[in-house]
Amino acid sequence: MLLLLLQVLASCLWLGHSEVVTSFESSCPQFFFQNTPPNEALVPENPAWICQRYKNQYYFATLYDMSRRIPVYSAYIYQPGSGKRPNTWLIEPQVSVLSSYPKTMERERTLSKEIKITLEEIGKHQAVLQDYKNLTGLNRGHLNPNSHHSDFNSRTATFTLTNIVPQNEKLNGGAWNNYEQQTMIKNTKGCNNTYVVVGAVPGNNYIANGRVNKPSYIWASACCELNTKDRKTWAVIAENDRDEVKSLTLGELEDKLTQLYGRSRVSLFDSACPRK
Template sequence: MSVLCFQREMLQICTAALLLLLSGFGNLVMGEISDNNFSKCKQFFYKNAPPEGKGITGKEYVPICQYYKGEYHFATLYNEKEYVPLYSAYKVSTGGGQRLNYWMYEPQVCEKTNQSTILPSFKNLLERKEDDPEMKEIQVKQKLKNQADDEDYKRSGYTKGHLNPCMHQGSQNQRDATFTLTNAVPQHKESNTKTWVKYEKKVLNLYNKNCNKEMYVITGAIKYFQKIKKKVSVPEYMWSAYCCPSFTPSDDNKFATYAVMGRNNKNSGRDVVNKTGYEIEEMTLETLENKLQKLLSTKITLFYRHCKK
C-alpha cells in the first residue's frame, strides 16, 4: 500500500489534497504501516509470532496492519519492489456478506507513518465526482505509486487473486477490508476461480467441522517469472498453510496444520510442485517450508513451534 518515495514536499502536498476529500467519500479504509514485528496486529499470527526468515526482512518488504472502520482485520507483508504482497496472515471467521465491486489502495507509505489512508480506486472515485479538479490532480500524482492499480490488470490476462479471501471473513467490514490491492497478486484465472477457490472452500469447511477455536492462515505467492505492464510481478507459485491448535481429529489427518502449493504458471518446473497444470498439491507444513526455503534461499518458519501448543 504505497506510492513511490519521492520528495517530502510532494508527499505532503498530495496528502493534504487527499485529506480535503475525506468528507466526500464514505468508503475509506485506514492502512497502518507497522514495524518489522507487526506490533499492532500480531493477533493474526499464532502465538503472536510472524513468520521468521532472513530472506523476508529486506528493505523492500513493508509490514502492513490492515485497518478498516476502527478495527484491524489482517496483516500483510508487502513487497514494494515487486508491487505485490509476499503473504497475508489472518484468522478465519464465519458469517455472511457481499463482495465489493471495486478494489482499494493506499496512496502513501513513503514516510512510513503510522496512519496512511486507503481510498477506493480512482476509477470509482472519478465516476462519483468526475468534475472535481482536485481528483484529477491526485490522479496524475498517483501514477507514481508503487503498487498495482486497476489499469495494470486490464487486458493483462490475469485476475486479482486474494491472499486473504473474503469468504474466510465473517462480517461485512472484514470482507470489505480484503479488497485492497496490497492483498492481491496477478493470478491466472484457471487457478483463481477453479482450483484455488476450491481449496479455500475446503479450508472453510475444515474450520467449521474440525477446528474448535482459532484457525490461523498464512497465504502467499512467490518466485516471479514476468511482469504485467512492465511493473507488477506475476508469481510463479501460490501457497497457503493453516494452524488450528485445538481441533477434533479428522479422518484425513489434516490437523493441527496442513499446507498446499500450486502453480500460477502451468509451465513451471515439476521439481517444486508435482501436480500438473494449476492443480494444487497438498502437503505437510514442514514440506511447504522446505519448498519455500528452496525458492527464497533462506530457512523460513511460518508458525511458532509448527503450531504446537
C-alpha cells in the same frame, strides 16, 4: 484551546486508517499464532509491513513487496460467513516514502479528487487498477479471500490491491477456489481458532509493462487450535500456470519455500504448530 481541539479531532479521524508499521509484533500481532509472524527469510529487499485497517478495526496483516508490487503474504484468522461480495477496490497511499500522504484505505478516484494525489504518485510503490486491466489468462487473485471473513466490513478490507496478485485465471476459479471454499471448511472442523498465512513466490515474468510481478507459486498454510494443548496444521502450494493444488504438511511447505526463496530457513508459524 483551539489547537488542542484540532489535535483531538485529528487523532479521532486517524482511527480508521491502515498503517505501515515497523513490525507486526508491536502493532498487530493478533493475526499470528502466539503473536509470531513468519521469520525474516521471506522479507524482500523493499518491504512494507501493513496492518490492514478499515473503519476503525484491524482485519489482517500483509507483508508487501514494494519493488515487485505484490504481497509476500497476508495473515488472518479464519472466520467465514455468508454475505454479499464487495464491489469496490481500494489502494493504500501509506505504501509510500512520502510520510505526508494520508494513510486511509481508499478508492483511487477519492484520493485523486479529494487529496490531490496523482495516479503516478500512488503507483510508485504499489499496484493500481490500471495494472490489472486487459489481462489475458490472469485475474486479480486474493491472498486473503473475502469469503474467509464474517461481515461486510471485514470482506471489504480484503479488496485492497496490496492483498492481490496476478493469478492464473483457471487456477483462481478452479482448484484454488476449491481449496478456499471446500478444503478449508473440511480442515477447520473442530478448530477453535485457525490462523492462516497465504503467500506468493515471485516469478520471472511481469504484467503492466514490468510494473507488477507474476508469482511463480501461490501457497497457503494454517495452524488450528483444537484446544488449549492440541493443534493441527496443513498447507498447500500451486504453480501459477496450472489448475492444480498440491497438499503438503507444514514442514514440507517450509522446506519447499526455503528452496524457492533461496535464503535462510523459512518458518511460517511458532514452533508449537506441528510440522508433520
